[in-house]
Amino acid sequence: MSASAIVFYILGAFILGTGLLAVTTRKIFRSAVWLLFSLIGIAGFYFWLQMEFIAAVQIIVYVGGIVVLIIFSIFLTQQSGKEMPKPPLARTVLSIVAACFGFALTYYLISQYSFTAPLNPAMDASISNIGTQMLDATTEGYVLPLEVVSVLLLAAMIGCIVIAMKVKTQDK
């Protein structure tokens, strides 16, 4: 087994272990911290795949943005040290059964399917290449989804402000 394979299995165990702890721990703040570790592990996995751009985006947006947002909302909405109530036993057992069954079915389908190896030469996935193709307006380019997603982000931002805005009372 080569060093690369060992790194992959360590990363996989780290991602799955911390992910499992994130959904099972009963303290909500710890859950957020385990989620943070899981997301960092996924960023490391992208580095392992030599996709540096996606790894950087993962760290910036997920680790630096979404988890911080989640932690803020935990502090705003509840006492972080308080334990969450235990889910009923029947729900836990049924959820485990459903998840295991789904995993077994999907893994069976994956193991049955034989993936054909690529014939074309690999393209350089460097950041300059990604940027060139993203802003390309020809048929290979992705400038239209980029514009659509930027409009979506603007709409989400305005929507957040409107939803979370405090309504001022009239009698003042």
Next chain:
Amino acid sequence: MNDIPLGHILALSTALFFIGMYGLFTRRNMITILMSVELILNSVNINFVAFNKYLYPDKLGGVFFSVFIITIAAAEAAVAIAIIINLYRSHQSIDVEDAGEMKF
């Protein structure tokens, strides 16, 4: 990288997906449900990047899909947290069982 078959990476992402599903089934707190959704979206991203790297190395489609999924996940998390904070103001709780006014 090439000594790991694609099936192992897909098994990793499948396991992460169903861990997220387990969290979605058992949790009743809205923030933890949101965390489970983030795990699920991440497992899909792993799939896209791995497929791009292993099966279509001459294209960059998987990278772009992942970037757009990350963007939409950020927008979704922001809107969800705005809704959660608004709900907390009106109900003093973010448990999904406590928000049953629109339930049939």
